[in-house]
Amino acid sequence: xxQMITRRPLLLGLPMAALVATQAQAQTADTQxxxxxxxxxxxxxxxxxxxxxxxxMTGLGLKTDNNKLNDYTDAGRAKALALAESHxxxxxxxxxxxxxxxxxxxxxQLFERSVANQRENYRWRRYFFPIxxxxxxxxxxxxxxxxxHRVDNVADARAYVARLAExxxxxxxxxxxxxxxxxxxxxxxxxxxxxxxxDAKAVLVGxxxxxxxxxxxxxxxxxxxxxxxIPDAEKAALxxxxxxxxxxxxxxxxxxxxxxxxxxxxxxxSNDGAWRLPDGDAYYASRLRFSTTTDLTADQIHKIxxxxxxxxxxxxxALKPRLGFTGSLQDLFKHxxxxxxxxxxxxxxxxxxxxxxxxxxxxxxxxxAPKFFHRLPKAPxxxxxxxxxxxxxxxxxxxxxxxxxxxxxxxxxxxxxxMNEVQKPQGEAIAFHEGAPGHHFQIALAQELPxxxxxxxxxxxxxxxxxxxxxxxxxxxxxxxxxxAYAEFGMLSLQLWRAIRLVTDTGLHAKRWSREQAVxxxxxxxxxxxxxxxxxxxxxxxxxGQATSYMIGxxxxxxxxxxxxxxxxxxxxxxxFHDAVLANGGxxxxxxxxxxxxxxxxxxxx
Numbered sequence: 001x002x003q004m005i006t007r008r009p010l011l012l013g014l015p016m017a018a019l020v021a022t023q024a025q026a027q028t029a030d031t032q033x034x035x036x037x038x039x040x041x042x043x044x045x046x047x048x049x050x051x052x053x054x055x056x057m058t059g060l061g062l063k064t065d066n067n068k069l070n071d072y073t074d075a076g077r078a079k080a081l082a083l084a085e086s087h088x089x090x091x092x093x094x095x096x097x098x099x100x101x102x103x104x105x106x107x108x109q110l111f112e113r114s115v116a117n118q119r120e121n122y123r124w125r126r127y128f129f130p131i132x133x134x135x136x137x138x139x140x141x142x143x144x145x146x147x148x149h150r151v152d153n154v155a156d157a158r159a160y161v162a163r164l165a166e167x168x169x170x171x172x173x174x175x176x177x178x179x180x181x182x183x184x185x186x187x188x189x190x191x192x193x194x195x196x197x198x199d200a201k202a203v204l205v206g207x208x209x210x211x212x213x214x215x216x217x218x219x220x221x222x223x224x225x226x227x228x229x230i231p232d233a234e235k236a237a238l239x240x241x242x243x244x245x246x247x248x249x250x251x252x253x254x255x256x257x258x259x260x261x262x263x264x265x266x267x268x269x270s271n272d273g274a275w276r277l278p279d280g281d282a283y284y285a286s287r288l289r290f291s292t293t294t295d296l297t298a299d300q301i302h303k304i305x306x307x308x309x310x311x312x313x314x315x316x317x318a319l320k321p322r323l324g325f326t327g328s329l330q331d332l333f334k335h336x337x338x339x340x341x342x343x344x345x346x347x348x349x350x351x352x353x354x355x356x357x358x359x360x361x362x363x364x365x366x367x368x369a370p371k372f373f374h375r376l377p378k379a380p381x382x383x384x385x386x387x388x389x390x391x392x393x394x395x396x397x398x399x400x401x402x403x404x405x406x407x408x409x410x411x412x413x414x415x416x417x418x419m420n421e422v423q424k425p426q427g428e429a430i431a432f433h434e435g436a437p438g439h440h441f442q443i444a445l446a447q448e449l450p451x452x453x454x455x456x457x458x459x460x461x462x463x464x465x466x467x468x469x470x471x472x473x474x475x476x477x478x479x480x481x482x483x484x485a486y487a488e489f490g491m492l493s494l495q496l497w498r499a500i501r502l503v504t505d506t507g508l509h510a511k512r513w514s515r516e517q518a519v520x521x522x523x524x525x526x527x528x529x530x531x532x533x534x535x536x537x538x539x540x541x542x543x544x545g546q547a548t549s550y551m552i553g554x555x556x557x558x559x560x561x562x563x564x565x566x567x568x569x570x571x572x573x574x575x576x577f578h579d580a581v582l583a584n585g586g587x588x589x590x591x592x593x594x595x596x597x598x599x600x601x602x603x604x605x606x
Contacts, residue, residue: 014473032138035104035451038095042111042453044088052080058148060458063402066149067159069141069166072173074125074180081122088115102598106584106591107453113588114455120286125282126181127274129188130174131196131261132393132542133535137174138200138257139390141167142217146387147400150407151224157238160221164245171253175260182267187276189271191515195392199253199260202389208243216389218246273509274544284509288543292463292552293588298510301548305502308545308551309525312496319492322485333527336423336493338444342486346419351385354416354427358383361431361481362412368479369437375582377444380409381435385433390416395539396532397430399439402535404447404458410440421531425490428481429473433494437479438472439465446585460586462546467553467589474558493527497536497556501527501547504537556589560596563596567600576603 050056054065088111097105128138144162151157181187206215214222221242225235270276274284288298292570296304316329325332336342344350362381368375379402385395400411412435416422432438442465447457473491482488500522507521509512515537522533540547560581563571580599587595 031099031101034095034099035101036108037364038100038104038177039451039453041091041094042107042455046454049080050085052076052083055144058144059404061407063150063156066156067162067168069163072170072176072177077122077125081118082120084115088112103219107456110456114459118289120290124283126184126186126284127277129192129542130178131188132192133195133538134542135393136199137170138196138203138254139393141170142203143390145217146220151228153228154230154234154238157225157228158241161238161241165249167253168249169257171256175256178260178264182264182360187264187267190268190539191271192542193261193268195267197258199390199393200257204251204254208247216387217454218242257588271541273512273541274380275509275512284544288548291545291549293461293590294552296552298506301502301552302506302511305499305506308499309496309503312492312499314568315491316489319485319489323489336489336527337529338427342424344419344422344424350419351416354414354419354422355383355385357427358381358431358435358448360415361428362435364481365436365476365479372437372475372479372574373441373578374580375445377410377440378448379406379444381412381440382409383412383435386413386415391415394545396535397434399434399443401443402447410444412440418531421529423490423527423529425486426494427490428487429476429491429494432476432481433469433473437475438469442468442582445582451587454583456585461588463549463553463589464586464592466550467557470495470550470554471557496526497528498550501540502551505540505545505547508540515541553589560593564596564600568603571603
């Protein structure tokens with residue numbers, strides 16, 4: 001058999017410089033074509049994986065399978081991993097990194113890494129608690145329906161009703177998973193059951209289950225249907241279908257959940273960390289690698305935390321003269337916790353004032369942003385209070401990403417359950433972190449990146465996103481934030497909060513601290529309210545390692561900025577640096593360092 005060899009046409013008669021230029025152009029064209037082919041492959045792989053998650057599609061603004069909820073079975077998780085592994089195997093066969101541009105090689109490398117992470121998480125899949133103070137299906141499903149399920153027509157409304165009915169199946173699958181965990185000796189901590197039960201009960205208070213106002217889900221459905229341009233009789237029929245689904249399969253699903261709580265709660269013996277679980281030390285080491293994208297050990301992270309706590313305490317001491325405070329740091333912490341002038345009224349008016357202040361803070365950041373960023377997010381950003389029915393398990397503050405199609409804005413949520421526990425000095429820094437220039441800039445800008453695969457535009461790494469959020473708190477001072485000394489103290493208290501996370505997370509899960517010991521350390525070293533401290537410690541117990549991502553990420557970004565500033569000198573432009581950090585979506589820290597070093601080298605040559 002004769003082997004066919006494809007040759008490029010000879011370029012006779014061209015000068016050597018022209019020949020080299022022509023060859024370079026051909027290589028560039030080949031590289032661009034290969035990059036485009038990889039982009040198409042990765043986006044198709046993303047779409048195929050996303051198709052296994054109806055809730056994920058809804059979260060991105062798609063309506064495919066919006067009459068279904070996710071598969072919560074172990075078989076479903078195995079199917080998702082098998083699909084990812086098949087995509088990875090195909091990519092390695094069909095593409096050679098050497099034929100890709102740097103950007104294409106980066107996508108290739110990050111896809112390999114994402115599947116490796118999925119593989120590692122699958123190994124420990126039984127260790128993630130579906131019942132926790134970080135949320136439960138009983139709270140998460142209503143949140144998804146209320147905040148993400150769009151009703152633009154009758155079909156969308158019927159899909160909403162179908163999802164209400166799907167809750168019965170989902171709760172049954174969750175129950176199977178939790179029972180299997182318990183059989184393995186993996187039981188949620190004691191403290192999760194009361195708030196989990198409380199949140200679930202709140203979903204069922206009101207019509208159509210009891211008298212009084214409509215439940216949050218029923219009210220949401222009726223409000224969305226009311227906006228449709230259809231006859232009133234059709235609206236009434238849809239509302240009746242929703243009522244029947246709620247009082248039927250939806251309610252039966254919640255009954256399954258309550259029965260599960262009653263069954264498992266007696267088996268919960270402590271509030272101890274991951275060390276109490278089978279192979280708990282290995283599990284925690286895996287979570288630290290995942291959360292920090294480094295090989296830092298628990299001992300090393302604990303030490304970094306202690307060092308940062310001391311450093312931030314020193315910054316606070318230096319700030320005391322501007323505060324007009326002469327007492328000890330402990331006295332200052334107590335003053336910030338209790339001083340009436342540092343509180344909002346515990347009223348609806350006080351809550352509205354907090355939200356208004358948050359919007360003003362974000363407006364300031366957006367005005368100043370062009371001095372610090374070449375690119376600003378196109379997606380709008382809203383500030384909202386956490387819905388009352390999920391306040392007990394919701395975080396103090398958090399960010400929800402916008403949809404890719406722009407149908408939903410980025411949302412900065414704040415938990416205003418008890419304004420007596422909300423510290424006015426912290427409000428500005430929290431808004432900078434969760435809103436602008438924090439998560440909204442990082443996440444919304446990633447979604448808007450041109451020519452970047454979907455898995456990179458919508459995914460990422462907690463150490464990167466939370467590190468950026470924490471970095472943004474200090475950046476905001478350069479942008480004109482914290483004119484008031486107490487607002488600057490609030491920023492330092494949030495920095496301290498994340499340093500304490502390094503100490504308490506590793507203390508709980510590696511050094512066998514009790515919950516009480518962790519609470520005491522937090523209380524002794526920060527001005528945080530008692531409510532926030534307890535919610536935070538419960539969060540760390542439920543989600544080992546995650547809390548270490550913030551400070552580890554921020555320290556790396558700050559180190560990279562210092563290095564770039566020193567190396568480039570007069571050539572350093574803060575906008576260029578921020579572009580380098582944000583230009584590729586979420587990255588593990590080693591890859592982020594590689595990309596920033598590349599920007600510095602190119603800038604130095606320019």
